[in-house]
Amino acid sequence: MASKVALLGAGKMGQAFFSLLQKNHVDVSMWDVDCSKIPDAKPLAETVSGADFVCLCMPSWCIRSAVESLVPLLDSKTILISISKGIEKDTGFFIHEIFSDLLPKKQSYALISGPMLAEELQNDQGGVGVCASPSEDVCEKVRLLFDPTSLRLRTSTDIESVELAGVLKNIYAIALGIAEGLGWQKNRVGWLCGKAIEEMCLVATRLGKDEKVMLSPAGVGDFIATSFSEHSSNRSFGQSVAQGNIDKKGEGVVAFVSLEKKLGKYQPEEFPVVYALSKILNENAPAKEVFEYLFFAHA
Structure with missing residues (x-):
């Protein structure tokens, strides 16, 4: 059965990840806070309902408000993924610390970091990332999600x-x-x-x-x-x-x-x-x- 993926953020990276996954027959949908970017998008609650993975494709300064909105909507089995690379200005938190601060203890999450320029991913030129999570099992699930694509992932628990x-x-x-x-x-x-x-x-x-x-x-x-x-x-x-x-x-x-x-x-x-x-x-x-x-x- 195909994985269900919800991508939040319709910028360059969101579009690149959508293209990667859609080409490989993944059930993928996209949502953005700016409705004009995706006129036919479903409400956020419907977009993430039943998703195996929810991927945050947005700047780091948007992560906290996004996660706060998601907490009551996520299924317990959903893995939250971030591709943001930053430090929260007010708290000095890294992304994984924001996740730990806001998510229920049993909610799984991962980060993907590496040379993944959106324009090259969209042109199917490939990229390489490191998927990091406190859980080896979560790392492997994310790696397998992208395994059929041109985005190659290594895994690490040293998040x-x-x-x-x-x-x-x-x-x-x-x-x-x-x-x-x-x-x-x-x-x-x-x-x-x-x-x-x-x-x-x-x-x-x-x-x-x-x-x-x-x-x-x-x-x-x-x-x-x-x-x-x-x-x-x-x-x-x-x-x-x-x-x-x-x-x-x-x-x-x-x-x-x-x-x-x-x-x-x-x-x-x-x-x-x-x-x-x-x-x-x-x-x-x-x-x-x-x-x-x-x-x-x-x-």
Whole structure:
């Protein structure tokens, strides 16, 4: 019997996941808070009723309100999946912590993180993700759901490290976007990539997470895809910052503030890329000057 899947959020990722699953004869439906995006959509309660999986395809700052709406509607057997990569601004919670805070204890959930650019998934170019959940059984069920598709999933029960990897790749992709916006060439960009990856591992260690996960598709894999894709919002944000335009939206910049709080007091030489981003985003220091110092002081 085909699995029933409800996708909440009709943005690029929601559309990409819908296309992936529909091609493989999954019973999939979609819902969005903006009714104009799906004129013939059923009410939320009908959309999720009897669903084996409910997938949240939305920015991290929408997750809490979405889950609050879902709690009275979900079947106990339904697995809730998030593909968001962020930290809640007011609480500093990661997505799995929001789930733990709001969901009934027996409600299963998982996260998927990795190089999964929506445009490439829709064009059937494939992607690779890490499905993370406290339950191995839940991980396997989610993996099997996508097994017939071009989205290949690994599994992990280290949900905290996997989620941190996804958050860090957004933040460090901003740095690569700034470098590109400043006209850095391949030698400098190559150095910055290496420095960012090294620093991701150091941040993970500082926060008590597994640095090896930072080197997995959820970390380095997603970081590379995000940093060099023309479709990446974090890359585009970094390019805008290089030109002096700082519009503090997007997963990476929202998460950055919370990440600094989690790191606590640190010396510039401990996390030089984070420090450089802090000077630019928090103190409005000129990106060109900050990145010149970053290169000559730490390369």
